[in-house]
Amino acid sequence: SVFSSPSFDEHEDVAFHYDGETGLKAIISLHSTVMGPALGGCRMWAYDDDAAALTDVLRLSRGMTFKNALADLPWGGGKSVIIGNAKTDKTPAMMREMGRFVDSFGGRYIVAEDVGTTPEDMAEIAKTTRNVRGVKSVGFDPSPGTAYGVFKGLEAAVGEALGASDLKGVRVAVQGLGHVGYDLARRLHAAGAVLTVTDIDAAALARAERELGATVVGLDAIYDADVDVYAPCALGATLNDDTIPRLKASIVAGAANNQLAETRHGDRLADRGILYAPDYVLNAGGVIHIYHEGPDFDRDATFAHIGRIGGTMRDIFRRAKDDGIPPHIAADRLAKDKLAAAKAGQRKA
Template sequence: MSLFEHADFDQHEQVSFFHDKESGLKAIIAVHNTKLGASLGGCRMWPYASSQEALTDVLRLSSGMTYKAALAGLPQGGGKAVIIGNPRSDKTQQLMYAMGKAVDTFKGQYVIAEDSGISVQDLQFMATQSHHVAGTSAKFAYDGSPADGNPAPSTAYGVFMGLKAAVEHATGSDLNGKTVAIQGVGHVGLRLARHLKNAGANLIVADIFAEGLEIAKNELGATVVDPNDIHAVDADVFAPCAMGGAINNASLSQIKAKIIAGAANNQLATPEMDVLLKQRGITYVPDYLINAGGIIDIFHQRNDSTAEKMRAQLEQIGQTVKLILGRAQAEDLPTGQVANQIAEEKFRA
């Protein structure tokens, strides 16, 4: 397995592979950049087809966290972790202990948090082996509701603010009567669906699991379609909220929506998709900009802050979306390129 020649290796500071025979842990932790501060990023557990696929994911996700923190104005760097395995069948308490020990080897230069396949309880198990675990509990929630450490509510609210801003920029109107196609109605996607429904939007949803679909259909009146078709439905907005790579050579020509704004990381299969979306007249909101709510939440929980301050920074995501979309339009550039430039000015200065 080649690392330094890997297409997604981007001057990463450290990439470590971990294997624990007793628990069965197979994991990779990548620290991309700590120029602005210690790296923070979630842990994803997924049944990757190969270790090469897992490496690609962790390299892309960790670099995305650096850009995400920089655009959000947070004094921290980017890192990420992946565990190879099915979170519904392979996860054990011993596995989480082993992962906590792996995190501790970074001595605080990487702080782990929640991502797909990992729960607050999993993080609590990791925290018995390392002090460098975030999201095990919370002091407050942005909306005053009970908080348990899960940053998904803040992520969903930030995505909603960014999506709403994108619709206002592209159409000059609000979400009322607009149709949003949501790919993935898990912890974040379902919460986003509720925000959109309350704003008057019509919903089309898809997922590989039934739980979220039933709620979206029965509670929110969403139309359910096959996961293979969600990107191609007639909608004003396509919101990828599942795994990465939703915008690729196969899906690009089938997308009818004129706005792409969702919670998923690494939505573009390749960087070139940014240019191709612009050529097709599709307004793309860079994923690491719009889905920064989770790390904003964690930052405020770990520092002397309040629910009001956190909510204000979450809502700032919408203003940053308008800034970047406006600048991209004025300079006739792809939105991702503009967002990258602004972020890099901060962490590569």
């Protein structure tokens, strides 16, 4: 039975929705609303089976609780999945039905885009619910915010591992020069870092060579680069059995989601003495930006909030040292403590 899934550890509310007219097959998972309404993206994916979709939404919604808590947001953690092929199965009517499903939670779930959905889809969803963020017509791009947060967290990691107070001469390998990666590379270059870069996009590489004096290497050679920091900003799961033994970097700090192929790879990094800045803390600038978006958007206040990622990262490294655990575990503990404190506060009130 789906209800016996071991992943239902502490989830508050999980709902399935099938709509015959539009063909929508969706699951919404609210992991926690202790901090506030549960915010998390809607993923559309052609899952092998429904059990895989359920496991994914449970796992991802739990991750959002931790991410939003450590980002100092008044938001809990949730996520939704639509089962189907985003390229061939998606229709505007299906998205509007998804909006009705989101709306049925009465504001306890707030949806945003994720893998397989776009700002245009969010605009469609916005026709049937107000509980949506990242709508196309609103016209905000969170990527520069994400890049700024990664930069601040990377700085904190360099301070921790190398004892350096700035990035002058620090060698960084940036994997992926997209919306986040290029902006991060630009900031790093401005701070005096020396860049090695890779991408599948030749134009982005040429630009980085020209504007940032970056050294270009092949897609696979990035793991062998002789650098201080490896900054994954393209794909997930790049920290795995194949790559970890090859890394020369003493720090991993990048924007990509789900960098650890499996949790145990966080331990492998620690075994090798490589400091890992947990991805979901480092790349929270995007969700913080989304929180601040609106008619009264205040860029300075938004970036000040995002900048606090540096301090959070230092708290995590301290906790890791105090408890004798790797940072990816310390981050989860810090988030759990925060949630427990909030819960205790609510019981008292």
